[in-house]
Amino acid sequence: MRWNALQWNPSMNKNTYLYIAVFISGLAGLAIEMTASRLLGSVFGSSNLVWAAIIGLILLYLTLGYFIGGKWADRSPYEITFYSILAWAGLAIGIVPLISRPVLRMSANAFDALQMGILFGSFVAVVILFIIPVTLLGTASPFAIRLAIHDARNAGSVSGRIYAVSTLGSFIGTFLPVLVLIPLIGTFRTFLVISGLLLAVAFIGLYRSGGRRRLLAYLWMPVLLALVAIYALRGTDRSTSGMIFETESAYNYIQVLELDGTLYLRLNEGQGVHSIYHPTTVNFFGPWEQALVAPYFNEPPFSPDQVKRIAILGLAGGTTARGASLVYGSIPIDGYEIDPEIVEVAQTYFDMNQSNLNIHIQDARVGLAASRQLYDIISVDAYRPPYIPWHLTTREFFESIYDHLTPQGVLAINVGRAPGDRRVVDALGTTLLAVFPTIHAMDIPGSFNTILFATRQPTTTMNFMVNYEFLSSLTTVHPLLLESMQLTITNLQPRPETTLVFTDDRAQIEWLTNDLVLDFLFFGDKELLQ
Numbered sequence: 200m201r202w203n204a205l206q207w208n209p210s211m212n213k214n215t216y217l218y219i220a221v222f223i224s225g226l227a228g229l230a231i232e233m234t235a236s237r238l239l240g241s242v243f244g245s246s247n248l249v250w251a252a253i254i255g256l257i258l259l260y261l262t263l264g265y266f267i268g269g270k271w272a273d274r275s276p277y278e279i280t281f282y283s284i285l286a287w288a289g290l291a292i293g294i295v296p297l298i299s300r301p302v303l304r305m306s307a308n309a310f311d312a313l314q315m316g317i318l319f320g321s322f323v324a325v326v327i328l329f330i331i332p333v334t335l336l337g338t339a340s341p342f343a344i345r346l347a348i349h350d351a352r353n354a355g356s357v358s359g360r361i362y363a364v365s366t367l368g369s370f371i372g373t374f375l376p377v378l379v380l381i382p383l384i385g386t387f388r389t390f391l392v393i394s395g396l397l398l399a400v401a402f403i404g405l406y407r408s409g410g411r412r413r414l415l416a417y418l419w420m421p422v423l424l425a426l427v428a429i430y431a432l433r434g435t436d437r438s439t440s441g442m443i444f445e446t447e448s449a450y451n452y453i454q455v456l457e458l459d460g461t462l463y464l465r466l467n468e469g470q471g472v473h474s475i476y477h478p479t480t481v482n483f484f485g486p487w488e489q490a491l492v493a494p495y496f497n498e499p500p501f502s503p504d505q506v507k508r509i510a511i512l513g514l515a516g517g518t519t520a521r522g523a524s525l526v527y528g529s530i531p532i533d534g535y536e537i538d539p540e541i542v543e544v545a546q547t548y549f550d551m552n553q554s555n556l557n558i559h560i561q562d563a564r565v566g567l568a569a570s571r572q573l574y575d576i577i578s579v580d581a582y583r584p585p586y587i588p589w590h591l592t593t594r595e596f597f598e599s600i601y602d603h604l605t606p607q608g609v610l611a612i613n614v615g616r617a618p619g620d621r622r623v624v625d626a627l628g629t630t631l632l633a634v635f636p637t638i639h640a641m642d643i644p645g646s647f648n649t650i651l652f653a654t655r656q657p658t659t660t661m662n663f664m665v666n667y668e669f670l671s672s673l674t675t676v677h678p679l680l681l682e683s684m685q686l687t688i689t690n691l692q693p694r695p696e697t698t699l700v701f702t703d704d705r706a707q708i709e710w711l712t713n714d715l716v717l718d719f720l721f722f723g724d725k726e727l728l729q
Contacts (some may be wrong), residue, residue, distance in 0.1 A: 214347050216404065217278075218364045220285060223400045224339035225368030226375070230393050231292060231336075232257050234376045235329060237386045237447065238299060252326060260330050264337015271338060272345035279413060281342050282404030286417050288335035289401055293394030293424040295328050296387035340365050382449050382540070391428055395421070444548065448540030455548050462548055464516040464541075471615070474516025476549040481525055481679050486613040486643055487518040488683040489650040490578035491526050493609035495666040495684060496639055496658040502669075503527055503676060505607065506575040510534075512563035512591075513581030515541060517551030523576075526680045529555045533572065535563040564596055573605045579612040587615075589706040592627060596703075597634040601655065610635070610653040617647065621695065623711050624649045628695030639663075640692040649692070660691060 235253050271280070302324050340361055347357045380389040398420060406414045441463075444455040456463040464474040475483050482488060490511070495501055506527050511519050514534035523532055532555055536542050539560045545551035559566045563581050577600050581591055590596060600610050610631075616624050624640065628651055631638050635653035639660060642649050667684045670676045699707055 222368040225365035226372035229372035260333035261337040268338025268341040278408035285401035289397035291332035516549040
């Protein structure tokens with residue numbers, strides 16, 4: 200009797216491969232979700248609205264798949280049917296790059312030109328692309344349960360095992376595209392790899408359950424995917440004028456543009472310039488130079504040789520670091536940048552190779568908290584309006600900055616705003632005043648950027664005026680500093696209105712930025728992202 204209980208059961212072997220198929224289908228489902236965010240992020244950004252649309256619709260498609268899968272399994276409870284569904288799901292995943300690429304190109308160009316009707320329509324069209332593959336993947340678990348249950352007394356344990364295996368696959372699928380596939384081969388080819396993996400599992404299942412004849416009926420699918428890989432993936436993801444380089448990292452879609460000899464760094468949806476470089480130009484009259492003037496709100500006379508160390512949170516292409524080296528010489532500069540690919544691009548295209556620049560590839564908040572250094576200037580340029588990382592907006596973050604400033608240290612933050620809407624500036628200013636005694640604001644002309652200066656000592660704008668007059672009388676001061684100070688004086692703004700204080704527990708920055716995005720999408724204010 201003991202031997203009979205342990206002897207080989209053919210259904211056990213079938214269930215083992217069934218579990219493998221469920222694992223891969225779970226992996227594919229989450230991998231699609233993560234890769235879809237990158238597919239859309241290069242055009243529409245990575246705001247909560249984009250994530251909500253992706254997650255919400257994919258959950259809806261999975262729900263539909265669960266319902267259809269249960270009904271389908273009852274009507275055709277055969278392994279051949281199950282593996283045929285997986286094969287079609289794999290094909291549908293592989294077709295996504297073929298269909299989405301021209302749509303993305305059109306919407307990318309529309310975003311550059313701010314043609315909101317085309318942009319919104321393209322967003323909907325791309326999201327709809329996932330209804331077929333995700334719905335088919337949703338059928339896998341209920342169908343597998345129907346196939347795996349041979350004794351009603353084991354229904355609970357079999358169902359639990361199926362869902363556990365599927366969820367484990369989803370866990371792997373969350374990290375595989377983000378940490379391995381997308382940085383290594385790009386978003387479009389990641390879809391093809393997931394497609395190929397699912398097809399391989401489906402084909403083995405078809406051969407096991409239906410033999411060679413059944414498998415032959417589906418062999419045209421990998422041929423079609425090979426054609427997609429050869430022809431549909433040629434060229435660049437965007438046709439932006441002047442683009443000389445593009446790549447994808449675990450964090451960003453990165454572009455380098457060259458226009459009239461000047462290089463521009465653009466990320467993701469491409470609205471806004473994150474760094475700029477020209478070999479013979481040092482002043483671009485943008486936010487990068489304004490961090491250099493931060494200490495001169497201190498009591499006069501304040502001279503450049505009093506600045507001993509600088510930190511830049513959000514190094515990007517190194518425009519601020521380059522200007523700081525010109526104005527303050529070879530003092531140490533600690534630059535924090537979370538994306539190593541951006542650093543590599545900056546060193547290759549933007550000449551970010553200063554010997555005094557110490558590059559830290561890590562999250563700015565985490566890196567600064569771990570630092571034992573004190574700084575005379577801390578520049579925060581890690582916001583990507585209208586998508587602002589909430590953990591870099593809170594009172595606790597600004598307290599960490601305060602603790603890393605010298606007694607004469609000053610914080611400079613580049614903040615994006617909307618036309619006629621200063622709510623983000625007001626909220627960040629209010630949060631800063633919960634930590635710092637004084638703040639000052641200036642608007643960058645010709646843009647929607649505001650620089651907020653937060654000083655560790657009580658300061659006045661009159662200090663800044665007197666320091667400008669003092670430095671103007673010296674012959675050793677770099678012209679970039681004087682020009683930047685003059686721009687600050689001309690564009691000083693009243694102190695931001697008192698509104699909200701953001702904390703680690705409650706940072707409503709996403710409410711504000713989501714509102715900006717919705718106004719942009721539905722009312723089409725063409726000035727918002729220029």
